[in-house]
Amino acid sequence: MEPLLSLKSVSKSYDDLNILDDIDIDIESGYFYTLLGPSGCGKTTILKLIAGFEYPDSGEVIYQNKPIGSLPPNKRKVNTVFQDYALFPHxxxxxxxxFGLKLKNYQKSKLIKK
Structure with a gap:
């Protein structure tokens, strides 16, 4: 089975600091994944690359077998829940x-399943 989302040989640096070096990740549909590691290890950078808030220096971000690494956030079919409180703290x-699924007019039964 093909992964839903992949990072292939992804690298990302900020100034002269190499944050991600040739990272490979395959994420299968229907599973729950956790990025675990110490502060500064690249967890948030990976999420930003998937969401399109940052772009990889090299490598590919692939979603449903299509490269999305150069697409802006609004052209990616991924959702982001921010780690600081939430989009709407209330x-x-x-x-x-x-919230995002409702904007996409998901039926309530599909929404609950998602």
């Missing part, structure tokens, strides 16, 4: 996650 986790 909403619970479900409502924060459901």
């Amino acid at each position: 909403l619970n986790v479900y409502d924060n996650i459901a």
Whole structure:
């Protein structure tokens, strides 16, 4: 089975500091993944690359077998939940996650499943 999302040989530096060096990740559909590591190891950078808030210096970000590494965030079919509170601090986790799906007119049954 092909992965839903892949990072292939991805590298990213800020100024002269190499944050990600030739990273490979395959994420399969239907599984829950966690990025775990100490502060400054590149967890947030990986999420920014997937979301399109940053672009890789080299390598590819692939979603559903299509390269998306050069696409702007609004052209990617991925959602981001920020780690600091949430998009809307007054909403619970479900409502924060459901917000983007509601904008895409998901049916309630599909929304709950997602």
